[in-house]
Structure formats: C-alpha cells, structure tokens
Amino acid sequence: MSIFRCRECGRINRIAANSSESRTPHCGHCKADLDTSGAPQDVNAKALRKAIANSPVPILLDIWAPWCGPCRMVAPVLEEVGKERASDLMILKLNSDENQQMSGSLKVSGIPTMIVFKGGKESDRQSGAMNKSGLDSWLSSRV
Ligand SMILES: [Zn+2]
Numbered sequence: 001m002s003i004f005r006c007r008e009c010g011r012i013n014r015i016a017a018n019s020s021e022s023r024t025p026h027c028g029h030c031k032a033d034l035d036t037s038g039a040p041q042d043v044n045a046k047a048l049r050k051a052i053a054n055s056p057v058p059i060l061l062d063i064w065a066p067w068c069g070p071c072r073m074v075a076p077v078l079e080e081v082g083k084e085r086a087s088d089l090m091i092l093k094l095n096s097d098e099n100q101q102m103s104g105s106l107k108v109s110g111i112p113t114m115i116v117f118k119g120g121k122e123s124d125r126q127s128g129a130m131n132k133s134g135l136d137s138w139l140s141s142r143v
Contacts, residue, residue, distance in 0.1 A: 002087030003057045008032035010047045012054050038086025040078050042093050045102035052117045055090055058143040059117040062093045063108050070129035071112045077132050081139070089143055116142050 002015045006027035013034055015025050025034045035041075040062065043051065051059060062078055064071035082091040096103040096111055106115065106122075115125040116139075124142050 002036070003055065003090065004034045004036050004087070005041060005051060005055070005090055005092075006030060006032055007035055007041055010043075010050055012051070012056070014056075036086060038082040038084070038089075038091070040075075040082050040091040040093050042095070045094070045099045048092060048094055048099075048102065051090065051092060053120055055117075057088050057090055058123075059090045059092055060139070060143070061115045061117065062091065063096050063103060063106070063111055063113045063115070064093060065095060065097045065111055067097075068111050074112050074114075074129050074135075077130065077135055080132060081135055085139075085143075089139075114138075118143070 004013050004015060006013060006029065009027060009030040009032065011027055011029035013025070013028055015036070025036065026032065027034055048061065062074065078091055082089070094102060096108060110127050112129060113125060113127045116123045126138055130138060
C-alpha cells in the first residue's frame with residue numbers, strides 16, 4: 001500500500017502497491033490525476049493541518065521563503081529525497097511569508113526549518129540547510 005496526497009484537494013489516497021495498472025491513478029475524492037512521483041507539494045496552513053491529522057505516513061515539512069538562499073539550496077535535495085521515498089514519506093512545503101501565523105504557531109525562528117510529523121504530532125525538527133547525505137542521515141533515524 002502506498003500513500004499519495006492529492007495536489008488538488010489534499011485528500012490522502014491509498015494505492016495498492018501491487019497495482020498492475022499502467023494508467024495514472026486518480027484521486028478518490030476529486031478524480032484529479034494523482035502525482036505519485038513523491039515530489040514535494042506546496043501547502044497552506046489549512047492544508048497542512050489536514051495532512052498532519054490524516055497522514056498515515058510521516059510528513060517532512062520544509063518551511064521556507066522565496067528570498068532565503070539556503071532554502072533554495074535545500075529545494076533540489078528535497079525533490080530527490082521525495083522521489084526516493086515516494087510512497088512512505090510525504091514532503092510538504094510551507095511558505096513562511098504567506099503563512100506567518102502558522103509559522104508562528106509552529107515556533108519557527110529561522111528558515112529553512114524542517115519538521116517531521118508522525119501520528120499527528122511533531123517528532124523532531126532541524127533548522128538550517130542540509131545536503132543530501134545530511135538529510136538522509138537525519139531522516140534515517142526518524143522516519
Ligand atoms: Zn483530490
């Protein structure tokens with residue numbers, strides 16, 4: 001069983017891992033094509049809360065802003081990690097400029113900040129840019 005979040009409506013979809021269908025799976029709620037690549041998805045505060053409450057797999061949240069240089073360095077690393085862990089880790093991105101209230105309630109003091117949520121709760125966080133091996137080793141003991 002693999003877990004994929006619908007980009008359009010945010011619904012968490014469960015797709016059978018042994019599905020032999022070659023066509024793109026669709027969201028069970030809104031029928032949009034599901035992105036099964038594992039690429040990070042942008043969320044707002046509402047979508048983030050919903051994902052944290054509903055995801056059966058760990059979430060890695062990247063809190064970033066467009067003006068932040070280290071955030072831009074982390075972006076391709078997250079793309080890569082997301083694709084490698086497509087079905088068992090959900091990577092979400094929250095723009096802290098557009099979601100200041102949510103960033104505040106998450107007590108984000110600097111960006112980039114990465115937070116792992118498991119079972120609806122924060123399990124760990126790390127501030128500052130990480131390269132691929134740094135992120136892999138940080139995640140390996142957490143998700
Ligand atoms: Zn949908």
